[in-house]
Amino acid sequence: MSNSVLSIEDLVVEPVSGGRPVVDGISISVERGEVLALIGASGSGKTTLALTALGHLRPGLRIRRGSVTLDGTEMLRAAPQTLRSLRGRTIAYIAQSAAAAFNPRLRLDAQVTEVSRVHNTRPYKEALQAAHRLYGRLDLPNPEVVGGRFPHQVSGGQLQRFMIAMGLQESPLLLVCDEPTSALDVTTQVEVLRALKQGIADNNTAALFVSHDLAVVSQIATKIAVLRAGRVIEFGTAREILDSPREAYTRELVAASKHMTIGSAGAGHIIAPSPSHAATPLLTVEKVVAGFGKVTDGAPAVTTLSDISLKLHKGEVVGVIGESGSGKSTLARVIAGLHPAAQGKIYMDGKNLADTVERRTVSERQRIQLVFQMADTALNQKHSVGRILGRVLKFFHGTSGRAREARVAELLKMVQLPPEYANRLPSQLSGGEKQRVNLARALAAEPEILICDEITSALDTIVAESIIQLVEDLSKKLRLGIIFISHDLATVSTLAQEVTVLRHGRIVESGPTQIVLSSPKDPYTQLLVSSVPQARPGWLEEAIATRNRLRHALETDVLTPVSVSEGSRSTLAVSS
Numbered sequence: 001m002s003n004s005v006l007s008i009e010d011l012v013v014e015p016v017s018g019g020r021p022v023v024d025g026i027s028i029s030v031e032r033g034e035v036l037a038l039i040g041a042s043g044s045g046k047t048t049l050a051l052t053a054l055g056h057l058r059p060g061l062r063i064r065r066g067s068v069t070l071d072g073t074e075m076l077r078a079a080p081q082t083l084r085s086l087r088g089r090t091i092a093y094i095a096q097s098a099a100a101a102f103n104p105r106l107r108l109d110a111q112v113t114e115v116s117r118v119h120n121t122r123p124y125k126e127a128l129q130a131a132h133r134l135y136g137r138l139d140l141p142n143p144e145v146v147g148g149r150f151p152h153q154v155s156g157g158q159l160q161r162f163m164i165a166m167g168l169q170e171s172p173l174l175l176v177c178d179e180p181t182s183a184l185d186v187t188t189q190v191e192v193l194r195a196l197k198q199g200i201a202d203n204n205t206a207a208l209f210v211s212h213d214l215a216v217v218s219q220i221a222t223k224i225a226v227l228r229a230g231r232v233i234e235f236g237t238a239r240e241i242l243d244s245p246r247e248a249y250t251r252e253l254v255a256a257s258k259h260m261t262i263g264s265a266g267a268g269h270i271i272a273p274s275p276s277h278a279a280t281p282l283l284t285v286e287k288v289v290a291g292f293g294k295v296t297d298g299a300p301a302v303t304t305l306s307d308i309s310l311k312l313h314k315g316e317v318v319g320v321i322g323e324s325g326s327g328k329s330t331l332a333r334v335i336a337g338l339h340p341a342a343q344g345k346i347y348m349d350g351k352n353l354a355d356t357v358e359r360r361t362v363s364e365r366q367r368i369q370l371v372f373q374m375a376d377t378a379l380n381q382k383h384s385v386g387r388i389l390g391r392v393l394k395f396f397h398g399t400s401g402r403a404r405e406a407r408v409a410e411l412l413k414m415v416q417l418p419p420e421y422a423n424r425l426p427s428q429l430s431g432g433e434k435q436r437v438n439l440a441r442a443l444a445a446e447p448e449i450l451i452c453d454e455i456t457s458a459l460d461t462i463v464a465e466s467i468i469q470l471v472e473d474l475s476k477k478l479r480l481g482i483i484f485i486s487h488d489l490a491t492v493s494t495l496a497q498e499v500t501v502l503r504h505g506r507i508v509e510s511g512p513t514q515i516v517l518s519s520p521k522d523p524y525t526q527l528l529v530s531s532v533p534q535a536r537p538g539w540l541e542e543a544i545a546t547r548n549r550l551r552h553a554l555e556t557d558v559l560t561p562v563s564v565s566e567g568s569r570s571t572l573a574v575s576s
Contacts, residue, residue, distance in 0.1 A: 004029040005174050005206040006053055011066030013048055022048045022061060024230035035200060035207040037221035042430045045230040046210045050176050053208060054093055055083045071173055088115035092172040096179035098159040102151040109147030112166045134165040139191040155325040160184055164192060168199050175207040181216055182457060185323040185487030186531035190543045193219055214257035215533035218242055219540040226250045242535055257535050280350045282481040283312040283449055288344030290334050298343045304330045305505045315479040319496030321489055327505040328485045332453045336370040366396045369442035373454035375434035379426040385437050386422030392444035411440045415470060435467060451483045456491055468495055489532050493517050501525050523553045
């Protein structure tokens with residue numbers, strides 16, 4: 001093992017309070033130039049294992065036995081000063097949630113270059129130039145100036161790329177990547193994977209890559225360790241795991257990864273009437289313009305949505321897709337009344353809705369519910385699940401006492417959680433369980449319109465599939481109108497009957513999901529479809545070539561609206 005950058009031997013990590021080990025007797029090693037992927041469902045121990053390489057244990061855990069050696073240093077017994085000298089230079093960490101990792105009061109350039117300043121490796125000007133080069137490689141806009149912004153002034157996908165730039169800033173010996181692309185849109189994911197792969201190759205870096213997405217893993221990993229319940233149940237090269245999985249659980253992961261593809265476009269069961277709906281739409285968004293800053297003559301200082309129109313009927317799922325920064329979440333907030341539109345109207349059952357939630361009636365607020373992307377920040381960590389759901393029941397329906405307890409149990413059953421979960425805190429739940437509670441809270445209001453904003457982006461493949469199935473079942477049973485906002489085209493293709501494609505706040509293509517995603521007309525939609533990862537070696541290089549060709553077409557062509565008849569597929573044509 002003389003060439004090993006990282007060596008983990010017979011490691012057992014267990015809760016301080018006792019119980020089943022989180023990591024149970026794992027031994028692995030990683031050499032220079034090697035990318036070892038740790039895959040498995042939520043709670044399998046993969047993140048805990050990866051963090052031990054940094055000499056870090058989460059609160060409430062302890063080491064029973066084993067060793068973790070990084071470039072000759074025993075990380076679990078190293079002094080704090082030694083760990084500080086290694087972190088950022090010898091080993092760097094790229095976390096899953098950039099939003100929780102950045103200081104909101106510091107500009108991004110200062111945070112990305114902080115490691116160079118702390119370790120005194122180079123002058124600030126030189127460190128800044130290196131950071132700007134990384135921004136360009138990670139496809140961040142205006143690399144020379146974008147780092148002057150604060151974290152809240154960039155999109156979630158852009159913030160994740162800044163975190164990757166921070167990790168690569170000092171060309172570390174070992175890079176620990178914890179779900180680094182799960183929050184990214186498909187086109188950004190392609191570019192980030194390419195940059196990570198290139199950065200690892202250029203510096204002959206070793207990497208631990210934690211992920212739940214086998215399609216992503218297959219593009220970057222040389223070896224794969226499959227974890228379940230704290231144990232490595234299968235280990236091999238990426239090709240061996242993908243082509244010839246031995247364990248039933250590994251086969252389930254591979255099957256789930258292959259299911260989440262564009263190939264299933266339009267497979268969702270159509271609940272709503274055919275597109276020639278005779279009834280008044282449940283929701284109509286009409287020529288909405290929205291943005292930020294002072295509104296002058298109906299135009300905000302910064303426009304994020306321009307002339308957006310869509311319709312939603314009972315029992316119908318309408319997907320909204322596009323890259324990070326395309327305006328998807330702004331649209332969700334405008335419909336929910338959390339962000340006022342500068343122009344345009346929103347109608348529910350033909351009645352014009354006020355533009356802010358404060359001016360809407362309690363009944364109107366109850367009928368439209370928004371399920372936020374990050375359950376970790378959406379749920380009050382100090383309140384029990386029962387209290388979280390009970391507050392909604394009390395506010396909208398006046399339900400209290402035993403009736404409230406019974407309804408909480410019904411809601412938990414509806415999202416496939418046992419009734420005893422009412423007594424648990426969010427911190428005692430897995431990521432998938434928290435997202436189910438997040439969904440149950442919206443359902444507690446008994447809405448007619450459910451807006452799901454990126455609700456599967458942080459979930460492992462198997463859990464994400466179950467959430468998708470749950471949303472589909474709810475649309476059938478409760479005949480909810482659902483707006484499903486996502487950068488994950490595979491998920492939208494499985495669930496939605498209609499899809500709207502946003503780019504830079506404008507609709508470039510919309511219509512039946514099967515038509516739009518299987519035969520996209522607009523180069524931008526073609527780019528999105530071609531960027532959906534496939535679990536096969538060589539796909540990333542093909543996607544990069546396609547991306548470059550389509551990006552060139554998008555940069556040189558001009559978008560012009562096309563007049564379409566009522567009920568036809570609305571699109572924006574591309575003309576030179």
